Amino acid sequence: MILEIVKYGQPVLRQRGSRIEKVTPALNRLIDDMFETMRATRGIGLAAQQIGHAIQLTVIDVTEITDRPSTLHLKGQPADVHEFMPLVLINPELKPVSDPASGPEGCLSFPEIYADISRPESVEVKALDRAGERIEFRCGGLLARVVQHETDHLQGILFIDRMSWETKQELKPQLEELQTATRSTIKK
Numbered sequence: 001m002i003l004e005i006v007k008y009g010q011p012v013l014r015q016r017g018s019r020i021e022k023v024t025p026a027l028n029r030l031i032d033d034m035f036e037t038m039r040a041t042r043g044i045g046l047a048a049q050q051i052g053h054a055i056q057l058t059v060i061d062v063t064e065i066t067d068r069p070s071t072l073h074l075k076g077q078p079a080d081v082h083e084f085m086p087l088v089l090i091n092p093e094l095k096p097v098s099d100p101a102s103g104p105e106g107c108l109s110f111p112e113i114y115a116d117i118s119r120p121e122s123v124e125v126k127a128l129d130r131a132g133e134r135i136e137f138r139c140g141g142l143l144a145r146v147v148q149h150e151t152d153h154l155q156g157i158l159f160i161d162r163m164s165w166e167t168k169q170e171l172k173p174q175l176e177e178l179q180t181a182t183r184s185t186i187k188k
């Protein structure tokens, strides 16, 4: 089922997600719906907040992106990124393991808005998968960027919070317009 993606201006995007204690059949159905929604909108990552649930859950799939490389290490060994997709992260914890690099980002909750964001180029990730099993990996490039963007969502942090002051000033009219449009739909 394709779910409605909430846009900037909806308070749930600013809520910290609660930790997930148990992977239930209902949660697995939600995960399937999140993948369906993400693919229908040609996204590569979707956080639970973006479909109105403040919980520590995100889905990711960078398979379709061929012009921006990703790296993956499992148990210290290089691994195939495509075989690791699609990726479900529950209660993710990140540790930066390199210096920041700047790269372009968009967000399904901010249609038509793009900006360069500086983030660590690679991170170590600990999380649970959709079976409730612990997973650990190190990733770099696009995958690291997506993992960080989505994990931010789970803490109520948005990519506009990571923009430079200048970029945010430039985008201010578009951001205000989007926020106003979203708020007008909430009142109805």
Ligand code: ZN
Pocket: 106, 107, 108, 109, 149, 153
């Ligand atoms: Zn986003």
